[in-house]
Amino acid sequence: MKKISKVLVANRGEIALRIIRACKELEITSVVVFSEVDVNGVWVTRADECYPIVGNPIDAYLKYDKIIDLAKKASCDAIHPGYGFLSESAEFAQACEDNGLIFIGPKPHHIELFGDKMASKVAMKKIGVPVLEGTNTPVIDEEEGRRIALEIGYPIIIKAAFGGGGRGMRIVHFANDFSKMFDSATNESIKYFGKGDVFIEKYVQNPRHIEIQIVADQHGNVVHLGERDCSIQRRHQKVIEITPSPLLNDEVRQKLCKISVDAMKQLGYESVGTVEFLVDEKDNAYFIEMNTRVQVEHPVTEIVTGVDIIQRMIEIAAGDKLKYLQEQIQFRGYAIEFRINSEDPQNNFMPTAGTVIKYLTPGGPGVRLDTSLYSGYELPTSYDSMLGKLIVWALDWKGAVAKARRALDEFHIEGFKTNIPLHREIVRDTTFKEGSFDTGYLDVNMNKFNLEAQSSIADEEEKFLKLEKTLKIIKENNLISVNNNFTLY
Incomplete structure (x- = not known):
């Protein structure tokens, strides 16, 4: 078993913060690298150590020779790549190994195999996985x-x-x-x-996009953590993710989970990963790709299973065996994740930028917010538009949708436009509430959505101004409020 006591996080934003939190709970020292434009990132201040990489803002998270050099100088044992950037670079994973660092993820040859969609398709077909x-x-x-x-x-x-x-x-x-x-x-x-x-x-017309979360250790043990429905997409990019799928019948669910576990066992896969399928109207399923990293949508799986996927990644990389058998994993309730992006849904989803002027976040039971945003934060324009993820949980689908509606109504970001108004419309749509959607959902429904809901930020501002005025009147006239009726005392 290898000892991991210090981890360099080769990423930024909410996923960097998520990994830092996992490290703290495992009593592991966290180190981050950051670009010049990320100097005010909250994850930079939350890490135990931080090191700048000057120059191009994107290169700071892509130039792995500099990252590895910093990791060695900081006496790190391992590097966690998060998602995006270097997370699916077989060269980076191999370079980590060559420099005596543990890459917290799959082996380089598995990253290379599944990074080549054709090679992975051939490999999966060879072991009996259905492909298109x-x-x-x-x-x-x-x-x-x-x-x-x-x-x-x-x-x-x-x-x-x-x-x-x-x-x-x-x-x-x-x-x-x-x-x-x-x-x-x-x-x-x-x-x-x-x-x-x-x-x-x-091409399969309007299928459901279903993915199976896999966790595999270095001792041949592989389990699944159920499926996620990622069918609600825009331009083939996920917008909302759900577990379990409201439409998938249990027979197909068990079949896909078994196929995924068996395939990863045969290939000797290690770490976490996601096996992705298209499921047509007749419940025929076809493998499309394997993601050899933690997914953006991993929180919904964590909520319904109670498994901390990031911590498991770190422990597996250290050589630990899985802590549970398949039958010990319990699935409870429904979880929905909404990707919160800085983009304008009314202007062909063009990216937006600016400073966070006002920031009101949702809370309460069954609400989780993974983000590194804060009031006064100036949004860099060099990176992806995703600001974070709002995740809700309830015991049943109807309750999860109701909680999502309430949480999204509480969520306000002022300073630039976001896709929160789109999410507010989706959770009020009958088709969505019925759980009846496929990958063509947004293409069909976008035109009927009222995206003027962005003005609700202005409405909220007006409420604050009214409240301030009311408080001033109370103070000047010695009034107290009883059921919103003001009386002298």
């Missing part, structure tokens, strides 16, 4: 791609072979659109991942 019909080798030539698309039959989907997050992904419904979509997908793939390789597969 499509190419098994990279496609670079447009004419070859056109021929393959005709063989598979439209609609098809073009996907970046290296990368994720919905980048380099285009749906093609008709042969006449293939050329334009192929160019668009390959160009975006080159921009974000450095390679234009794509693969082509059959």
